[in-house]
Amino acid sequence: MRQQNWLEDLKKIVGVRNVLTDPMALLPYSYDGYTLVESTPRAVVLPQSRDEVAAVVKILARAEIPFLARGAGTSLSGGATALEGAVILHLSRMNHILEIDVENEVVVVEPGVVNVHITKAVEPYGYFYAPDPSSQQACTIGGNFAENSGGPHCLKYGVTVNHIVAAEVVTVDGDVVMLGNLAGEIDGPDWLGLLIGSEGTLVIATKLWLRLTKQPASSQTILALFDEVDEASRAVSAIVAAGIIPAALEMMDQLAIDAVERGPYPVGYPADLRAVLLIEVDGERHEVLETAREVEEILHSHRVREVRLARTSEEKTRWWANRKTAFGAMGLISPQYYVQDGVIPRSQLPEALARIAAIAKRYDIRIANVFHAGDGNLHPLLLYDGRDPQMVQRVIQAGSDILAVCVELGGSITGEHGVGIEKIEDMRRQFGEGDLKAQAAVKTAWDSEGLLNPGKLLPTAPRCHETGSGPVKRD
């Protein structure tokens, strides 16, 4: 094939309207939820089926043009931003729920299906899809597959890798492979487990079989209002130490509370509150009653100011909406915000929060904390004004210092948002040279030419691909 014909060939596969090259049309694709790096893709292609994805990939691979898949573009680590002149395969047209297989407790979906639509579709059958990222109103299952996304209820129910039983994927050569099975059991090497969370750098998922979870018979949502962050953190540890794994155990600090109370779903938190825990227990009804009672006891032994139990489903829904819109609410107290994502052993929560507060002070910035306290997954939100370049630099440095704290305390540089572009160098904090080589071998095994989503996840020297027609802006 003549290399310059690749664009025409793509148009033949997906139709002229579904290949975008106009700079104005490419603009929205030049970044994702991580806005600190912008890079315009060489083109955007919108395939509608597995066969179209495979054909597009074959054309690009033969022309040695790098490429990547994109879902809703909500990645917070730059995973969906095209580097090195890559072409984006935007999978928004592959957005169908193909089958709800109640008997096998599986739902079959295309990758462009929005996360929350799955639970809505299976609710009438008494099921839900457990991984519930706060972005679930927008993010797609393909993106969740790539990022191994979590969410508040993952404390009890597990993250995406625990809920995908099978996947049809297109390899970098355009071959279609089926991994996993309806039974949800591994069959030889656990390739599926390896590919979930590989940040779109190994394969493109074109169809997914998701495990459905039975709706719990009963649940109780609890709000615990604290005058001290430290006491709230200790209460978290005490709940876990008592052998209780709630469905969710979330925490917000004062600055975060201030923001969410200005948002569309205020709960009516007192203005002087220092921390709030949002706790949900669910399961068999006797288990829930007893567990909720025990949680209340623990909270009262930790100087809680007030404990509220949700009395109606409306109240519960509002509390959750208040929590799940917390990132967006930062816009109400700051021109911009930068979300960090790190994990610490949960016993280190008081120490980690104290050190984050010290970092905020050192860099003279405000940091709000909204996070999955039950599994030690921190989300410090670093507030800044993008018009102040020095402040931007301070925020980036503070973010990096927070990750250093996570690693120092025995944790991880990311619990759910991925490495992407953002943390590529931070990988060296967590892993040694040999460990990184072991990971690089995985990349080579699936994509020896480095064509799929280059410049992400692994801190290797950038490869020399032909760049796109315009200069690739990366700032």
Added chain:
Amino acid sequence: MKRGSVESRANHLAAVFDQTRHDHHVLCVEGLGHRRRESTRPVTVYKTAEWDRMIAYEPADLTVTAESGMRLSTLNAILAEHDQWIPLWVADDKEDTLGGAVSAGIDGLWQGGYGPFRDRILGLRVVTPGLGAIELGSHVVKNVAGYNVPRIFVGTRGALGVITAVTLKVSPRPPICWSWVWEGDLSALMRRAHELRELAWPWAALTLSYQPGSEMRLRAEWHGRRETVRYLVENLGAGGHELPLWTEGPWIDRAVVFKGALPRRAMGELLEWVDEAALIIEWQTGRIFGSASRSEAQRLAIWLGEHQGVFDVVSGPDLGIAMNPILIDAWTRLKEAYDPEGILG
């Protein structure tokens, strides 16, 4: 005699790799030896059962790191002091080491209540011929930094490296475990299993078991609070603590011990079809475990393949189940990095 500190494992293993290479053998790493697959090549067996040190345990974090030769029962005895455990109960009641359970891809009957064992594996320390000693995964319960490489060590029987330490997520021990059993006609038991799922959920295990020549048995096991067990006793009768899994006698190893899974829809059909194999199905998840003659195992593997199920040999002959050629390519490239000379088989 213990073979040195955790740090010296890599040096020691490097020498073992050299010797194995020199002997033109394949290195077969073994925990307790219950999960051995027959090999056609000359094998040097290397036992890890003496590597049994606790490396880190923080009860408040619900994580533990121990050397790979530690027995699960030893680990659980330590965790019990803090009312915690690794809930892995394999139907043949055999002991496993941590590394052995990971390498053989072992799983147990409590998957319905606790999820698969592989979901507990947070990190591994591994020594490979190609890359030396490496750390994979992390020590915290949530982590997406880099590729989930520990997954590729589950069930691959040490073909990429020798696991020297394992980090696991632990669970709180429930206040009470209680069980009920029923025997008789398959369709009545299946109806009962369905009713049990409506009555309460999730059961730690809901199993249907069959041994040639004896009756089908349904067994339900609840792990949780006393109030729930009281409620279940009111509905199901007295039950008992640890009622037996099988109707008659103990578990008998036949030529092939197998595990696998099948879609929920096909579970009843399999129990109607099975004849000469001892078989147990976990009714909430479709996971199976059993033992059969070689020919019966082969028939079963084919049946499961036709019904979108999975069959895997835990111990016995290799039945030669084929891998997709694209996946063979990926595997070959991984092997080139981790074990370029094929010392590990």
